[in-house]
Amino acid sequence: MVRQCVILVGGLGTRLGELTKSVPKPMLPVNGRPFVEILIEEAARFGFDRIVLLAGYLGGQVVEHCAGHRRIAGREIDVRVILEPEPAGTGGALTFLRDVAEEEFLLMNGDSWFDLDLREFATVEPGTAPFLLRMALRPVADASRFGTVALEDGRVRAFLPRGTAAGGVMNAGIYLVRRALLDRITVKPCSLEGDIFPVLADEGLIEGRERDAFLIDIGVPADYAAAPELLARHRTRPAVFFDRDGVLNHDEGYTHRPDDLVWLPGARETIRQVNRMGWYAFVVTNQGGIARGLYGIKDAEAFHARMSEDLAAMGAHIDEFRLSPYHPEGVVPEFARMSDCRKPNPGMLLDLAAAWPVDMARSLMFGDVQTDMQAAAAAGVRGVLHPDGNLLERLEGALKG
Ligand SMILES: [Mg+2]
Known part of the structure; x- marks a missing residue:
């Protein structure tokens, strides 16, 4: 599973004039925080x-x-900053990755956001023809403003300057990179777009993935001005809240060892379908076994990491896992009580709705017991009881009715 994401934040931002005199472009505020923070949260x-x-x-x-280290989306996120000693261009900047680059990594521009399913994009199916770079592409109706790419059989063959084609697809600024690409950068300064990509395209080493999704480039003054409203609108999505044990995985009773993970019928496919719909996929799980001293929070998190690995293999993901370690009859003092965050209370759902822009009115919760339904109702979310059967069929039914 690809876990490294590299973001280019070194650009000068000359199109923004005064705004970027004292602040680098990716650090410009959008809705009260630096734009790059949104990209980190998405990753x-x-x-x-x-x-x-x-x-x-x-x-x-x-x-x-x-x-530094931070907790985002319920995960421990390590953010490392590498400072270029001198401006080296977008390609030259990558040479500073030589000591840290993993075998495959995601690369994105720090001044734009393309609403892409990054996990699906970073998943390479067995049998995929070799590539050094996978490029996200976006359709453009009017190519007078943007350069386009010539795409043949899923390969980028050439880059066309703006105005040469009536329409087509453009580079959306997100890439899956194989580490070997770094060996191609031998002189500095060097531009990825100008120097490296055309050569790779000639050799047939760029795979193109077309997605018709929202793109914003805050380097364009009009886009930056509209960014607060556009980002808020496009990031607001319905969610599916999944109970875990008995809905996603077989419930052994206090299941917590990664090796005991047994997926229930249709569970992974349902999560993938929710991902493809562009909805958030959240897990909200009571883990009273932690209060009972049977295992720790780290064990539960290891179980969730295994779930994420399994899902990543099929290009699917959970946006955030929330667990409640509480139980009124627990023996671990700090967790031995009822909590707003233990179902049937709605705390886990409400916390997620506060942390992410969730359209709760259109959201769903799947659970196998009544306490899940009570939590859903208390959070203002439609509960769907799933005692057994195929979860994907349940989702399809729920979306119809
Ligand atoms: Mg359950």
């Missing part, structure tokens, strides 16, 4: 927990604000 929800920011211009601000 985190798809399970990318090792983030590398390649900084240059005014990079000290990036270090000060972003570097």
